[in-house]
Amino acid sequence: MSTIGIVAIVIVAVLLLIALTSVKVVQQSTSRVVERLGKFNRIINSGVHFIIPIFERTREVISLKEKVADFDPQSVITKDNVTMQIDTVVYYQVTDPKLYAYGVERPMNAIENLTATTLRNIVGELELDETLTSRDTVNAKMRAILDEATDPWGIKINRVELKNILPPKDIRDAMEKQMRAERERREAILRAEGEKQSKILVAEGEKQSKILRAEADKEAQILEAEANKATLQKEAEGMAAAIRLVNEAKPSAGYLTIKGYEALEALADGNSTKLIVPSNIQDVTGLIASLAETIKNEPAKKESAKKQAASKQSLTAKVDAVKNKIKK
Numbered sequence: 562m563s564t565i566g567i568v569a570i571v572i573v574a575v576l577l578l579i580a581l582t583s584v585k586v587v588q589q590s591t592s593r594v595v596e597r598l599g600k601f602n603r604i605i606n607s608g609v610h611f612i613i614p615i616f617e618r619t620r621e622v623i624s625l626k627e628k629v630a631d632f633d634p635q636s637v638i639t640k641d642n643v644t645m646q647i648d649t650v651v652y653y654q655v656t657d658p659k660l661y662a663y664g665v666e667r668p669m670n671a672i673e674n675l676t677a678t679t680l681r682n683i684v685g686e687l688e689l690d691e692t693l694t695s696r697d698t699v700n701a702k703m704r705a706i707l708d709e710a711t712d713p714w715g716i717k718i719n720r721v722e723l724k725n726i727l728p729p730k731d732i733r734d735a736m737e738k739q740m741r742a743e744r745e746r747r748e749a750i751l752r753a754e755g756e757k758q759s760k761i762l763v764a765e766g767e768k769q770s771k772i773l774r775a776e777a778d779k780e781a782q783i784l785e786a787e788a789n790k791a792t793l794q795k796e797a798e799g800m801a802a803a804i805r806l807v808n809e810a811k812p813s814a815g816y817l818t819i820k821g822y823e824a825l826e827a828l829a830d831g832n833s834t835k836l837i838v839p840s841n842i843q844d845v846t847g848l849i850a851s852l853a854e855t856i857k858n859e860p861a862k863k864e865s866a867k868k869q870a871a872s873k874q875s876l877t878a879k880v881d882a883v884k885n886k887i888k889k
Contacts, residue, residue, distance in 0.1 A: 579614045586610075587622075592658040594620040604658050620662055627654040627719060630669060634725065635677045641688045646727040649676055651707070652720040660715030668714055672707070676721070679706050689728065696723050 587593055589607045596602055597617045605619070612619065634648040651672060655661045665671050683702050684692055692699070700721050708718040728736070 583611050583614045584609065585612055585619055590625045592623045592625060594623070594658055594662045596620065601659065601663070623655055623658045623661055625655055625658075627652060630672060631724070632673050632676060634727070635680055637681050637684045639684055639687060639689050639692055643689045643728060643732060645689075645692075645729070645732075646725070647680060647684070648724045649680060649703070650722045650724050651676060651718065652722075653711070654717045654719060655715055656717045657715030660713060662715075664714035668716060671714070672711065672716070675707060675710055676703070679703050689732070693726060696726075699723060 585593065585605065586609050587605055587607050591607065593605050594601065595605055595610075595612060595617055596619075597613070602617065630651045630653065632649050632651070634646040636644060637647050638644050653672065661668060680699075680703060683699055687695060687699075700723060703721040704718055707721060711718055
């Protein structure tokens with residue numbers, strides 16, 4: 562092979578190598594900075610790009626995706642002089658590749674140091690209890706401060722989270738005892754409230770029971786009184802009707818006398834130890850004898866007269882019984 566052929570092959574190889582090095586393929590969600598003669602020229606994004614060989618070169622690939630930086634625990638002192646360990650997690654994203662490439666040396670180291678100092682400043686203004694209960698406030702303040710500080714670096718801080726807060730062991734023991742005491746206090750309060758409500762409900766139940774029982778007794782007494790009233794009214798109406806019928810019948814003296822002896826017989830049958838005998842007992846005896854004689858001398862009566870005679874005989878027997886009791 563002649564020298565000219567070898568030179569031609571070398572020239573073609575060099576041209577091919579230059580052509581290959583002038584083609585740059587940028588992946589999705591990445592960017593690259595192009596420098597011309599050592600000076601910033603342009604930003605190339607995803608796709609195929611051509612650069613001028615020898616005169617232009619590209620820097621390292623810059624990812625535009627959101628990243629997570631988990632920093633080591635930092636020693637922080639609270640306002641009430643309690644030293645604790647706090648580790649943070651920062652979510653960030655590159656928004657300007659030019660500022661990211663030329664803004665700060667070692668951006669991640671800068672963000673870590675800035676996070677530590679910001680955390681110390683914020684927690685130093687809070688007491689221990691506030692630090693433990695104000696995570697959202699601390700996160701919001703740190704995000705705002707870091708986002709503002711990293712703008713010149715082309716970095717956007719999306720979120721900042723306090724991952725762990727570790728107080729000293731003696732503080733943790735004291736907090737655990739305090740929490741246990743607080744839970745016991747709440748338990749005692751809840752138990753007392755439950756007993757109070759139980760007693761109130763029992764008292765209310767007894768009260769309602771007594772009220773209902775009293776109302777039931779009242780209703781029963783009212784109904785009994787109404788029944789007694791109705792009974793007395795019926796008895797009074799019956800007695801009035803009987804008296805009216807007797808008055809309408811115009812009873813004779815003999816009938817009234819017999820009724821009187823019936824009352825006297827009832828009095829004699831009683832348990833009383835005293836017996837009042839009327840002074841005209843002899844007249845009554847004579848009257849009874851005359852009535853008995855009259856009944857005996859009237860054998861022929863109508864059917865109604867017979868019934869009346871039978872009734873008078875019965876009355877005579879009752880009168881005899883009364884006389885016998887009186888004699889005794």
